Amino acid sequence: MVRFCIFGAGQMGKRHARTLAEHPNASVRSVCDLLPTAAATLAAQHDAITMPNMETALADPEVDAVVITTPASSHAELVVAAARAGKAIFCEKPLAEDIPNARTAVAEVKKAGVPSFMGFMKRFEPSHLALIQAVRAGDVGKVELVLLTNRDPKVTLLDYSRETHKTAPYTLLRESTVHDFDMARALLDDEPVEVYVAASNLVEPEIGRLGEVDAALTTLKTDSGALCTINNIWRTTYGYDQRVEVHGSEGMLRAENRPETSLVRYTAEGALHDRLLSGPPDGAQFYFHKYAEAYPREMNHFVESLAKGSPPLISVEDGYRSQLLVEAAVESLKTNRPARVAE
Ligand SMILES: NC(=O)c1ccc[n+]([C@@H]2O[C@H](COP(=O)([O-])OP(=O)(O)OC[C@H]3O[C@@H](n4cnc5c(N)ncnc54)[C@H](O)[C@@H]3O)[C@@H](O)[C@H]2O)c1
Structure with a gap:
């Protein structure tokens, strides 16, 4: 039985706690949140205890592993502390908000020899995984071109942008495009070495007033010349648009969107399928619908890796590599030039 402490009892903490509670070889031992009521509510749902702070939570010998679902600004600190306490680590993206903290987190995980996983769940969506x-x-x-479309049906990160902006602006790149950077790395034959970003404020004027962007086109290039293009926007009229295409020397693969239902309406004007899978049109948590299978799959994979003693498919090292791409993307946006990816 792997016993977990959940740091951050918000929407992602709740999502992952549910998977752990349903797993026969995992349990939620404790919950730690800056808001005691949030911790108490989640703990009560899973017969767990609450912990008043990080130090007490990590000193508990009955905790084998942690789930880090706090905001990004605390991820690196929690990863370092958990590694030093000898706990296995599941960390939501992104790993950090800068390169030095991401580097320290990876170094401490390596030094401690603890297993780690980054929550890049898009790799576990069945069509993405098959691709x-x-x-x-x-x-x-040989992979030549990767095309990634990641368009949210609505702006959900405005409040998050306000918060993130204080520490590490460019929320779109740090919170959304970081998923695409991970997907690009999973698909390209070698690591990207150059990043170019063109971005705008097209959707929500308040985002522009914060100095943030809500639409971006990003190009990645690897040493061998393979290219990846990523397009992001925080509003569509037709649902959550998530597509992946890979062109190679011997063919092409594409993971398409799925509609909410398989219903197709045939009329005199033509055929119309349902809206893209996103849950209720006014719902904020559209990703829980599209990636409904991916969240439990990634967590189950982590638990099973711990049980078998095998390395998980994605680790903090992948979080670090994606962070290097995020920071290069931010630099490119600031300088309006391609940026080299740091080593
Ligand atoms: N993979 C995905 O699809 C996906 C989707 C949404 C969010 N996320 C990521 O998950 C993380 C959490 O996002 P969320 O939407 O659940 O946020 P949330 O605001 O719903 O919850 C965060 C919780 O963490 C608590 N918290 C803040 N700092 C803390 C600390 N130092 N120690 C303990 N608790 C602390 C807050 O009080 C809050 O209850 C973020 O990093 C975000 O990028 C990932």
Whole structure:
């Protein structure tokens, strides 16, 4: 039985706690949140105890692993503390808000020798996973072009932008595009070395007033010349648009969107399928619908890796590599030039 402490009892903490509670070989031992009522509510749902602070939570010998679902500004600190306490680590993206903290987090995890996982759940969505496996099996030959579409149906990160902006602006790149950077890395044959970003404020004027952007086109280039293009925007009229395409020397693979239902209406004007899978049109947590299978799959994978003693598919090292791409993207946006990815 792997016993977990959840840091951060918000929407992601609740989501992951549910998966752990349903797993036969995992349990939620404790919950720690800056808001005692949030911790108490989640703990009560899973027959767990609350912990008043990070130090007490990590000193508990009955905790084997942690789930870090606090905001990004505390991720690196919590990873370092958990590693030093000898706990296995599941950390939500992003790993950090800058390169030095990301580097320290990876170094401490390596030094402690604890298993780690980063919550890049998009890799676990069944079509994405099948596509990644097909690419890695050589189905398209040498990978030449990767095209990633990641468009949210609505702005949900405005409040988050306000908070993040104080510490590390460019919320779109740090919170959304970081998922695409991980997906790009999973699909390209080698690491990107150059990043170019063009971005705008097209959707919500308040985002522009904060000095943030809500639409971006990002290009990545690897040493061998392979290219990846990522397009992000924080508003569509037709649902959550998530597409992945890989072109290689021997063919092309594409993971398409799924509509809410398989219903197709045929009329004199043509055929119309349902809206793209996003949950209720006014719902904020559209990703819980599209990635409904991915969240439990990633957590179950982590628990099973711990049980088997095998390295999880994604680790804090991947979090670090994606952070390097985020920081290069921010630099490119600031300088309006391609930026080299740091080593
Ligand atoms: N993978 C995904 O699809 C996905 C989706 C949404 C959010 N996220 C990530 O998950 C993380 C959490 O996001 P959320 O939407 O659940 O946020 P949230 O605001 O719903 O919850 C965060 C919780 O953490 C608590 N908290 C803040 N600092 C803390 C600290 N130092 N120690 C303990 N508790 C602390 C807050 O009080 C709050 O209850 C973020 O890093 C975000 O980027 C990932």
